[in-house]
Amino acid sequence: MNELAQQIVSGLATGSIYASMALALVLIYRSMGVINFAQGEMAMFSTYLAWQFAQQGMPLWIAFPLTIAIAFAGAVALERVVVRPVERAAPLTVVILCLGLLITFNGLAGWIWGYTVRTFPSPFPTTPLHIGSAAFSSQDLGIIAVSLLSLGAISLFFGKTKLGLAMRAAALYPESSRVLGVRVGWMLALGWGMAAAVGALSGLMVAPVVLLEPNMMQGILVYAFAAAVLGGIDSPVGAVVGGLALGVGLNLIGAYVPVIGTDLQLTTAFGIIIVILLFRPAGLFGRRTMRRV
């Protein structure tokens, strides 16, 4: 019983890591209809910037917001310069472009900072907290809290603000929105910026747990995809729920289903993606789209 509780709690902790990254993926998808394969590497790169600032002595409460702001601005610029020419190109072109960005950011981080594993400063204390006998760290709690806060902010933004409405319109009905005066191009850039900011936040939160190195986001990316698909690729709520569910589910399978065990987690994630996309493509919370002939 103790172990079960621990597995669930640890699963929630790992799941929150997936959830925070999944939020960024969902944001990009909502604003542009693409899945940005480079999201993880951009987040990792931003995290390294924060690390660099901290190394220079900047206190965390300045370094973190500064990093997020830089991530936002950088992504907006990136979208306008690099992504804009391919905005309306075939999906394959955009995919390859994103792969190019993935490779570039990964290589850049390795070049500048090397491949040694480093610790990352955390604003939270290291003493473990407990639910019953199950232990977790305040860092884990922080990740969940930040994810939920981001989720709240994003939902408010899309649901209640004019700008959010404009963004949603630009993504779904670009031509009509243009007619109505929405600057569609800048809406896409804004979407990229927001996704990068959320991604940077994710990186900052998870780096103390997964440790800072250029490849830190690669494993997480696939799980984040699975979480986003599970929850609904266009639903922020789904991203968080999907992430937590995935984390707990994989832990329980790993601990209690010896046939699959802990070495087929990626395969399981792949299986989940396939099954969901086949039978319930909208995921748990997403919206179903129909193609009219």
Place this chain on the structure above:
Amino acid sequence: MHVRNRPLAATLAACFALSLGVGAFAPAAADEPGITPTEILLGGLHPYSGPASAYGAIGKGILAYFAYVNDKGGVNGRKITYKDLDDAYSPPQAVQLTKQLVEQDKVFAMFDTLGTPSNLAIRQYLNDNGVPQLYVATGASTWGSDGAKYPWTIGWQPDYQSEAIVYARYLLKEAPNAKIGVLMQNDDYGEDYLTGLKTGLGSKSGNIVKVATYEVTDASVASQVASLKAAGADTFFVFATPKFSIQALVAAAQQSWHPRTFFNSVSASATILGAATKAGGEDATKGLITTQYLKDPSEPSWADDAGMKQYREILAKYAPGADPNNGFFAYGVSIAFTMVDTLKRAGKNPTRKAVMDIANHLHETDNFLVLPGIVVETTPKDRFPIDQQRLARYDGTHFVPFGEIYAGRGRGR
């Protein structure tokens, strides 16, 4: 032809005969690939891109040491050139690059090729063509144990199996009925350790109550640690690479699990344990046991050691910007020392065969980064250059060696 001047003719004939003789017996240095009057060309493969890129630091350490030796005149008058290529840890790349190095660049030997898959892939080709595959940078035991089949291949570092045997021997003395939980990376690295542990435990290998594996793509190993704790283990073996070792220790501390912990040497540097302490508190790392064979540059007790100082000077001059506390650089410098040592002993006209012979008859006691008392030694029957290790316990800031120097592969010591 009329030979008028007999003494001259005799002299000429003698010279001619002598030159024939000399030509027959002197190893034709010009014919040996990779050897010119001024240069020895060695080839190497390291992952400079992709997930294993952290090991690229070893290659940099080697280059620094070779630069240092070259500045002092090289080896028997020749400078060492090390052509080190990026194989991205991919066996097909490794094979192609190796063929290129051997057939186009005509390297004298391959040195410090890194990664078990790459080395396995190129081993057959190198052995078929009589090219030495020297001092490979992996701890797989096959380099030493398959020496008869692959005489041109030899390892260097203590192999993972023998390291685990050392732990097992110690544990059997200390706590013969311990309940053992193992966390291992799910690849040949982890598997070799586990095999060694079981071999070392012998009849007591039933003491292992649970083995948990993880993949390098996993975000956290907290789940595996929880399983091990739940299985009732009171002894914890961590056969993991640095990132996951830190996570494992932190998770154990968080879950209030304080087993007797053994920590594999690849991950055992003061820097790494310092990181674990920062993240998980003192409990996470105190009392950890590991083995050592090299001096750990991040360990303050070596600060005044002459060998360590020399290492830092070499890095500062020939690899500026490299962090000397990174153990991979130390590994590179130390293994390069053995390489230079081997080449020196091969004399003025080294041949591949001669060098391989020397590699099979090493007795190196002056490697300035190897722990005092450990000898880099091989015989044709024992092709594991370093198999001695020392147990050390982490006290929160230092590794404190204890016990004697163990030979992992019983050579009677």
Place this chain on the structure above:
Amino acid sequence: MRVNKYWSVAVLALLVLVLPRFVPSYAAFELTFVGAYAIGILGLVILTGTNGQISLGHGAFFGIGGYAVAILAQKLGVPFWASVPLAAIVSGILGLGLGLVALRLEGVYLALATFALAVATPSTLKHFKSLTGGSQGLAVPSLSPPGPLHGVITSEQWLYYVTWVIAGALFLLTSIALGGRLGRALRAIRDNEVAAISFGVNPQRYKTFAFGWSAAYAGIAGAIVAIATGFVSPDTYTVALSLALVTGAVLGGIDTLWGALLGGVIVEFLPLLVQKINPAAPSVVYGIALVLFMIFLPGGIARSIQAVIHPLRLRREIHHARS
């Protein structure tokens, strides 16, 4: 124009035939890999270029082909002339399976699903240890030239010729198939699936078939790579391989046969070229090159060359017609 096409193919064939005489053995070895990758990318030309389905996971089929040959050789002593076709069949069947799944996915969703497949491949291969040898991998026996040719050519040169003969045959087969009804149906589905249905084309059948067909090619390619390397291990079939294949295909020209050939050259030699440009950070150069290509030359190199040659040809024909 017809004559031009046959001439260029003939020149290429001659080049391939004669090259090993003039280049060192290890270069022929590398060209063998070019041929293998070209075959694999040809599969992507069929699936993605002609039929419009994105696959970021074809490395998995490379792996199946490679392991099939290795396992059959190691455990059952099956010779290569039998195991390579078997590898193609096994990959093809699994490809059909994936194709069925892919019917429900499109665009980025399919990219995502196949990406996950590529990432999951190494650990799946590792899992079935008793069959695949786990992370230690399996050795693959080498291919020696048949009796009469022993000593005349090296093993590497023999493998080179075998590979390019296979490649030539497959390219020919593909060219014929895509030039006829099959190609038209695949293209129609790519361009407008709904319209294709109204023309009587059954998209399910063709799309699934395209997946199986391209997977079979990838299986053959993987088998050749395994034989050339002499070794298979899970690390050979990481996501990097799948991404390199797609990248090579797109840079070469995803919808032309010449693009597949160029793609093979790119996959094999671009990493080496990039290392020479910037040994400190080759991936940065590689990534930026990809981004720039997608912005300026999304059709790939083959299309760009065609875009230059076509107007020239047209101009010459008009000139001939006038005079």
